[in-house]
Amino acid sequence: MQERIHILDGGMGTLIQSHQLEEKDYRGERFADIPQEVKGNNDLLVLTQPDIIAGIHRQYYNAGADIVETNSFNSTRVSQADYDMEDLVPELNRAAAAVARKVADEVEAETGIPRYVAGVLGPTSKTCSISPDVNDPGYRAITFDQLVEEYIEATEGLMDGGADIILIETVFDTLNAKAAVFAVQEVFEQRGEELPIMISGTITDASGRTLSGQTAEAFYNSLAHAKPLTIGLNCALGAEELRPHVEELSNKANCYVSAHPNAGLPNEFGEYDQSPAEMAVIVEEFAASGFLNIIGGCCGTSPAHIKAIADAVKKHKPRTIPEIKPACRLSGLEPFNFDETSLFVNVGERANVTGSAKFKRLIKEENYDEALEIARQQVENGAQIIDINMDEGMLDSEAAMVRYLNLIASEPDIARVPVMVDSSKWEIIEAGLKCIQGKPVVNSISLKEGEEEFIEKAKRCKRYGAAVVVMAFDETGQADTEQRKNEICERSYRVLVDKVGFAPED
Numbered sequence: 001m002q003e004r005i006h007i008l009d010g011g012m013g014t015l016i017q018s019h020q021l022e023e024k025d026y027r028g029e030r031f032a033d034i035p036q037e038v039k040g041n042n043d044l045l046v047l048t049q050p051d052i053i054a055g056i057h058r059q060y061y062n063a064g065a066d067i068v069e070t071n072s073f074n075s076t077r078v079s080q081a082d083y084d085m086e087d088l089v090p091e092l093n094r095a096a097a098a099v100a101r102k103v104a105d106e107v108e109a110e111t112g113i114p115r116y117v118a119g120v121l122g123p124t125s126k127t128c129s130i131s132p133d134v135n136d137p138g139y140r141a142i143t144f145d146q147l148v149e150e151y152i153e154a155t156e157g158l159m160d161g162g163a164d165i166i167l168i169e170t171v172f173d174t175l176n177a178k179a180a181v182f183a184v185q186e187v188f189e190q191r192g193e194e195l196p197i198m199i200s201g202t203i204t205d206a207s208g209r210t211l212s213g214q215t216a217e218a219f220y221n222s223l224a225h226a227k228p229l230t231i232g233l234n235c236a237l238g239a240e241e242l243r244p245h246v247e248e249l250s251n252k253a254n255c256y257v258s259a260h261p262n263a264g265l266p267n268e269f270g271e272y273d274q275s276p277a278e279m280a281v282i283v284e285e286f287a288a289s290g291f292l293n294i295i296g297g298c299c300g301t302s303p304a305h306i307k308a309i310a311d312a313v314k315k316h317k318p319r320t321i322p323e324i325k326p327a328c329r330l331s332g333l334e335p336f337n338f339d340e341t342s343l344f345v346n347v348g349e350r351a352n353v354t355g356s357a358k359f360k361r362l363i364k365e366e367n368y369d370e371a372l373e374i375a376r377q378q379v380e381n382g383a384q385i386i387d388i389n390m391d392e393g394m395l396d397s398e399a400a401m402v403r404y405l406n407l408i409a410s411e412p413d414i415a416r417v418p419v420m421v422d423s424s425k426w427e428i429i430e431a432g433l434k435c436i437q438g439k440p441v442v443n444s445i446s447l448k449e450g451e452e453e454f455i456e457k458a459k460r461c462k463r464y465g466a467a468v469v470v471m472a473f474d475e476t477g478q479a480d481t482e483q484r485k486n487e488i489c490e491r492s493y494r495v496l497v498d499k500v501g502f503a504p505e506d
Contacts, residue, residue: 001256001293005318007310008118008260008296009060009068010303014272016042019052041083043075046095053096057103061115063303064310065296068104068115069167070158072096073122076150078142082125089150090157093119097161118198119163121154121180128175129212129409129437137410138368138403144179144434151183159187164195170235170298171201172211174222175437181226182463196229198294200258202236203245209333212437213412216245217252218331221439224254225465225503232258235298238265238274239282246291254324256293259286263300272300276308283309287316328467328505330418331438336384339505347420348383351375351404353392360392363400368407375414385441386414388432389422397423398431405435420469426457433464442466446473447492454492458500467506470496 019025023039024032028048031038038044046053057068074080075092097119104115126132126142133139155166166184171177177199188194201219204211210219220231231253233245239261246259261283264274279301286292295313297305327339338345351374353360362371375386388404390397401423408414421432422443429442445457445468461468472479472488479485496502 001318003318005287005292005313005316006066006294007064007306007313008258008294009057009065010063010260010297010301010306011263011299012056012069012071012073013042014300014302015056015059016045016052021045021049021052025049036084038083038085041074041080041085043072043080043092043096044083044085044088046071046092046099047088050095050099053099054103057100058107059303060306061103061107063307065306066114066116067118067165067294067296068100069118069120069169070096070100070161070163072120072154072158073170074125075157076122076124076154078124078126078146078150079122089153093154093157094161096120097158097163101162116164117162118165118167119155119158119161119195121151121158121166121168121184123170123172123176124150127173127212128179129173131406131410138406140406144175144182147176147179148183148186151180152187155184155187159191159193159195165198165229166195167198167200169198169200171199171219172204173437174201174210174212174214174219175435177201177223178437178465181223181465185226185463197226198230198232198258199223199226199228200230200232200234200260203233203242204236206241208245212409213333213415214331214437215334216248217335218333218438220249220253221329221331221335221337222437222465224329225439225462228255230256230258230294232260232294234258234260234296235262238262239279239286241265243282243286246286247289250291250319251322252324254321256321257291257319258294258296259283259292260296260298260301262298263305266300274300276302276304279305280308280312284312284316287313290317290319292316293318326503326505329439330385330441330467332418333412333416333438336418345385346383347385347387348375348378348381349387349389350378352387352389352422353395354389363390363392363395363404368403371404372407372411372414375408376411379414379417383417385418385420387420387422387443390428391423391425397425398428401428401432402435405432409435409437421466430460430464433461433466440464440466442468444469444471446471447475447488447495448473450475451495455495455500458496458502462500462502468496468502
């Protein structure tokens with residue numbers, strides 16, 4: 001990738017549609033007698049029409065793709081529930097990777113050029129950050145834990161089938177992607193084997209934000225802890241509309257950058273009119289400007305588009321990862337970065353039952369609307385981070401933390417700043433981390449319970465993508481002299497950075 005821009009494949013659905021398959025084709029022999037309709041379940045074709053899927057992969061490799069994506073975009077239980085086929089999920093992922101792997105190996109043998117398979121984890125049909133019920137903004141149709149479970153199952157199938165890369169793509173809600181990263185890293189740890197991770201978000205409109213409200217830089221800050229091979233954008237927009245956001249990632253990302261845009265914007269019939277030649281001209285300018293490491297296509301693109309793109313970008317050098325100065329890079333819906341040149345960081349501490357009698361009363365009375373006003377005032381008055389604490393003996397603190405954070409997520413004027421999850425109880429901190437799509441801060445961890453527990457909690461914080469406040473406590477108590485303060489802080493820092501692999505700036 002340091003030598004040349006790599007080519008990703010194009011749309012899968014477009015080519016499947018060109019085969020004009022009927023219900024019986026989707027069913028094949030194996031599912032001929034099941035009662036439910038399955039036409040439209042494209043992922044099922046890796047079991048019932050593997051030759052068609054293999055043929056599509058081959059077309060893309062022949063057009064110049066280095067990497068093809070597995071036909072597993074909807075191969076999670078939550079998405080397969082639409083067809084009552086949840087139990088097929090492990091097999092679907094395994095077969096999708098195996099079909100692509102077989103073609104990759106054949107093409108590699110024929111051409112002598114390495115060919116790769118990206119195992120696709122799609123966004124699912126549900127969102128962790130947005131309520132589907134307009135009357136209850138705190139409600140969620142799926143939880144972080146459920147998503148982790150689903151993504152673990154899918155990832156194992158993709159790895160069993162021979163994927164070289166895990167691609168978490170079309171991310172419209174960063175919290176879903178954080179659950180996917182959490183799951184993938186869990187699988188890597190269990191198997192003692194790591195694959196490169198690619199992450200690709202989707203900017204849904206001209207405002208330059210994801211569906212769940214994040215800007216491109218905030219999206220990157222939230223997911224940088226995955227240490228991805230690439231961060232990028234795909235779908236929703238054509239290349240022309242995607243350009244400023246790809247440029248932003250190109251300037252900010254400490255990893256490679258990818259893009260696979262649609263073939264322009266859809267027409268009134270939902271079809272894509274941009275020709276291969278038109279798309280190639282736009283994408284070549286991305287390459288000439290030094291934005292790209294991997295380029296492909298999404299909705300409406302075909303092997304002809306990929307060939308035109310591959311031909312257009314091959315004369316340009318790949319993007320060089322810029323020298324990015326270390327800084328603590330947090331995010332809510334928007335990025336918040338600070339380094340040694342910054343002034344004091346203002347943490348608003350009124351949304352805290354131990355710091356505000358009024359806030360405590362409102363939470364106890366379950367008057368969340370008014371309690372949200374307190375957080376809103378904090379942000380309006382200049383809080384750059386909002387601290388939330390529900391530690392109160394008369395409260396179900398964990399439930400209150402989850403409810404409040406879910407409500408904040410639907411308030412853009414509060415959610416734009418990062419959250420500091422504040423509790424003396426680890427289970428409350430962890431419950432809070434599962435509700436935050438941005439990059440939060442944990443307040444706090446310490447060596448009070450010993451190094452082993454400190455390391456365990458730090459590893460979890462890192463997997464959730466959080467920065468941490470570390471208290472000057474150790475096994476013998478709170479630091480009470482300058483010397484003890486220095487000793488404990490230095491020891492904590494060394495353990496976090498050297499043993500846990502925490503970014504020093506976090």
